[in-house]
Amino acid sequence: MRSAVAVLGLVALTALPMLAQEAIVLPNGVVVNDPALAQGLEAIPSTDEIAAEVEAENAAARPQVDAATLADMQANLREVSADLQALRAQLLASGAQGFVAAGGDSAIDRMNAMEAQIAAVTEKTEQLSNRIKQVVAEGTNRIGDIEFRLCELDANCDLGALMTADLGGQGAVAPAPGGGPVPPPPSDVSAETLPPMAEPETVATPPTEEEAREFAEIRGLVAAQDWAPAKAKLDHLVTAHAGGPLTAEALYLQGIARQGDGQLNQAAQSYLLAFSAAPDGPRAPASLLALSQAMTGLGAPGDACPYLDELTRRFPASPEAAEAAPLAETAACAELAAADEGGAN
Template sequence: MRNGRRFSLKRGLTTAALAVLVAAGPAVAQTPLPVPDPLDARDAKRLDRMEKVLRELRSIVFQLRDTGKPVVVQPADTDARIAEMSEKLGDLESTLRSVNGNFETVTRELDQSKRENAQLKRDLATLAERLTAAEGKIAAGLAPPPEDPAAAPVAAAGDPAKDFTAARQLMLAGDYDGAEAAFSAYVANYPDAPRANEASYWWGKTLSVRGAHSDAARAYISAIRGWPQTAWAPDAVVELSRALVALKKPADACQTLGELGRRYPKAPAAVASRAAAVRTQAKCAA
């Protein structure tokens, strides 16, 4: 009974409300619409963002359903992007600092190498000057004595090849006095002959046999002038150093032996062994 009365009351109120709205219709139609609230624009942006998020969630759900694989969600908001770019920029700056540090290290090492090379060139130039001075000193100290007018005349020149062969045969036969005279004549008669240096070398050998170390040293110096690349040249260097030791000039002997390894690095083992013995005798620095 009460329910029936309530329903009748509600229906009556509804009918009355409709009547009022119909009666007020023209007035409502003539009333201007209110100006949109600024908050509506912000609400619209929020709705757009929510719709975007919903679309992404839907895509994630479908991807998970279709593939069955874990889904990697990429942040879509600006703050996350800025944070990611900031991290990458930090890594790039760290890499650049490392590269700059390496570049500075390489630059310092290159400058140091340049300084060391320049110093090495100066040292080599100084050494070359000392060697040249030493050679001049040896040559000056062993200069040949002035010619003696009463000395025996030099034999007349003939055939260089025959005269050299004859001098070598005298030496092989053990006639060192005859060989000494023959080689001395050869050097005087054929100073420009192809075998003049070799003749000086054999002449020095004959002089060393009889202990004429000063004359022998001069002969060896003439033999190795220009540092000829021949089989006998390394032995001539060792013989010159031996003569210098005998003349009480160990420093000059050591300098001469120092040239042996530089000028003749492939000297025979026997020559190298004799050079080592002379180096020990002269007390050369290691």
Template sequence: MRLGAWVLSGTLLLAPLGVQASETLADIRQDMSVLFVELQKLKRELSTTGPSTVALPAGALDRINAIEAELQRLTAKTEELDFRVGQVAEDGARRLGDLEFRLCELEADCDLGSLGRVPTLGGEAETSAPVAQPVPQTPGTELAVGEETDFRRAGEALAQGDFQSAADQFATFRQTYPGGPLEAQALVAEGRALEGLGNLRDAARRYLDAYAGYPDDAAGPEALWRLGAALGDLGNVAEACVTLSEVAGRYPGSTAIAEAEAQKARFGCQ
């Protein structure tokens, strides 16, 4: 009978919702819209226009109404989550853009007009002019010939406290292997060398470039807490506290959280 077919159809439609964990919010919302339409059809099948000899199971309409109410609740929830994800992405982009602007203000030769809009986190950039994006690190990418050797040599100079040589070598490394798999680590290491030379402004710029360009790289947590510490040492304590507080939320479980908390205590962050 038609009623049995509708019930079977509804059951089959509901089943995938629990297993398709990789679907986006938009996909889930679309599935819910389809289910809602099917429920409306099913309710019309259950609504009689006159006497009928068909006996419906007790409470069938109540159960369908309950399913409909739950679908409406889940639809509202996905809309709320979609909005919150968008807000978090936009807020993160605004914070990164503000940090870049403030760092530029600290540099005597920095052109504020040359700064592009920071891309929305997890989305595309909303810019009036194209913003150059670094090539993301790909797990398993092979290093170029001599790349690992050059990186290790620069790292040894940093470990030995030869900050000028380390800064020069890491800068040359990034020019020689632009966008390579060690780019983020080279930026952080160059920043550390610049800090050793007392050049906090350029060090903060390297940390920002490492975090903004490669937030998911293994060097991301260190880049973020060192950026916060550099901002604080440059006198921007409020911005430093905000940046350091982002470490725990952005990289839960990271060892960088302890470093960030230590820096927050040093600056008296609330």
């Protein structure tokens, strides 16, 4: 039998080749002397490989959605509403023959029904947009809180340099270099020559918070006769909230701002659109009267006659109808109507 010393000697001789093997250095700098352990550790994928695999799986599982965003949907609704208002304006400008060709009073009723549906869809998209903004804000706050906590755990992290981007956003867009447009010279139009700017009537469907805020700001600019920013904000309001409860009011203010800035032709278009947006609304008589006065100011008093006739026919008890009578007399509307009837006969 072998002695215990001999057995220990054999074990030592057997272990010598293993101890004589070179140590293995892993990619992370850790030195491992055990080949089996090193081989097992090398088989574990790196964090970059794991992240790439997870990203690939997420991309494969991500649903294919339509490229059209909510903003695109709102823009399309605004375009449809603007086209409908333009069609209504053309119908009103065509006079009695246009009404007959379009199907009589039912044409206006159909347009009103379509505008009501567009307004309902627009309101739903705005509600959805507000909900998305709320979700983005809450998600951004939570991500920012996580980033702050992770930064506290890292000795090299600068808490002051943390800038959490909005969830799903692409970052802020830098403003374009250079100054803005040169403001026009002050207008010589006085408040007496402009249509009155009455308080807006209470509407059945309340406006959104954003629409009401923008409208209140615009009223202040128009009251101060600050025409350039008022026109810019009105252009945005009537486009971004087309078909809303304040559309007719905004178009009427747009006419005042354009007229105050010396753009009488564009002002007449705004007054016509204001009436067509709500032909039975509280601002309709004032829009028709302002439109008639604008046509007279453009040197075409005869063109004001159809709108003066519409005003006295639709709103005979309104204060604007009383003002329409002397305008119709000055424009010789009765003589023009008689001449048209004689030509038709």
